[in-house]
Amino acid sequence: MEVLASGSGVYRTPDPDGHREWVRTHKAREMKSKVMTEKEAVEKFVSDGDYLGYDLNMHKRGPTALFREIVRQKKKDLWVAVRFSGLDPAILIAGGCVSRIDVGWFIQSGTCSKAIEEGKVKTTEWSNSAVVYRQLAGAMGLPFLPLRYLGGSDAFKHSGAKLVKDPFTGQEICLVPALNLDVALVHVYQCDEYGNARIFGAGLSPMETSTCAKKLIISTEEIISNEAIRRQPGLTTIPYYLVDAVVHLPFGTYPGCMPGLYGTDAGHTAELFIADHGGTMDAYLEKWVYGVESNADMLEKLVGANKLVELMKMETIKEGYQA
């Protein structure tokens, strides 16, 4: 296949067979309980230097509590697949956890922009869809996939994509390398102790992100019985054998919203935006991350039951978010 142009961006060389071997030796087919605390899950499954990805973002059904745990454990040198993000990369970058990001898109963030401008965080340019499409290739066990966007732009030039001559039609077509994450974080509505998990609502890339990763940590609002899973198998988004850890984290996306369950804590979110733009993320992390032991501890000490009830009452639209 004739390569017409190559992006100069840094990417990890796809290794489909290496991934298969990892799956063969590391992923449990046994139906065993994977329930553990967020501390245990992050200690066990997030390593310094890992390539990290996640579904959605900290403002809506994202794994926000797991981000805080990663910061609390001072993980280092992560390469983060950032697409359709909110201030989640800002939290991880402010915590000193990140050395490189893939740029699909990040929300206007003082922390992210400054880290890139100062060269503390390196970037490879893609687009939102290109990042999750690369995860789709990874989830299919393929080394690459062709796509009808990205080509022609300077994003292409600073990505890891290639423009080739399609051997079937002779037309130009862009290819992107598969992305198999080291570790993926996905926050779900319900799952059983083995990891059979349900997501309701529009999802960004729950299937691709869960499936392409070597290690998958699920955090869940609710743990339900395996019997409940078997009664409505059509609702299972993620089957257990993809999952390495199940962490029961009610309000796990706080201060973001979990559609149908609870709304956004606007006060906390404003505090975070002010810290991000005002350069006071250290104080924010001290209060919300280092100053508490866990998500439950944070909710009890800093948020309180009255606020949580208020957030639940706010979320008046329930249709579609219940089994």
Next chain:
Amino acid sequence: MSNKINFTETEHLLCATANLIEENKAYWVAIGGPPLMSLLLARAVHAPNVFYVVEDGTVSPQPPAYVAFLSGASGSASYRALAWKDMNTMGFHCALGYYDYGILDCLQVDMYGNINSSFVGGDYEHPKRRFGGPGGANEIASMCWRTIIMTEHEKRKFPKRVEFISSPGYLDGSPQARERAGLPRGTGPYRVVSDKAIFGFDEETRRMKLLAVAPWTTADEVMQDMDFEPLVAESLETVSPPTEEQLAILRGQIDPEGRIVAQGKWIEF
């Protein structure tokens, strides 16, 4: 009693974009802010059956109008959708040609309709001011049949060439430049709407072409606030100003707190 009405430049931009939106077409709109505000405005006023998707996979919802401001972070944005899918599914359907129009806003747009949303100043490795990146705009601008781009009308918003093409317009303007980059045939930027004018693109040269000017300004004034000289249509049209019905919906339903519509200078017309 005066028959004049007052509105902001932003309100005019939103209404002028809404007026381009056609009933029974499919739109892929940027997930929050002005593009979605214009679409919901068009739905409320003249195009009740217009279909739209956003990149998180929400297929043509009927949300409360005020979610347009930050719809990516709200469950309400997906209310009463036809389907809840995912980002790649939106990409597949766009690649197949189902989405007639994309609507985007941008940091900068150049004479060939190329969009920058990545950085200004310096170079890629050492940007002076870094912004959020291509986001979902690259796929929208690449694969929708026609792309509508919204921008404030300022010189720095209309550079001759953008410093970085985050999302493709007609690239260098050469024939089949998009096809040679692997993009689908017959696609590209269709209109650029600013708070002062509406532009199209010349079929031959692919250069931006001034089509219509707001009634309180002139073509000369429009071009003074651009870093390049656009082509000018033989007969210039006048952009319709907002109607009272549009303003009532914008202010009463879509942006009652004035977080976006209050931006820009006030016009009395």
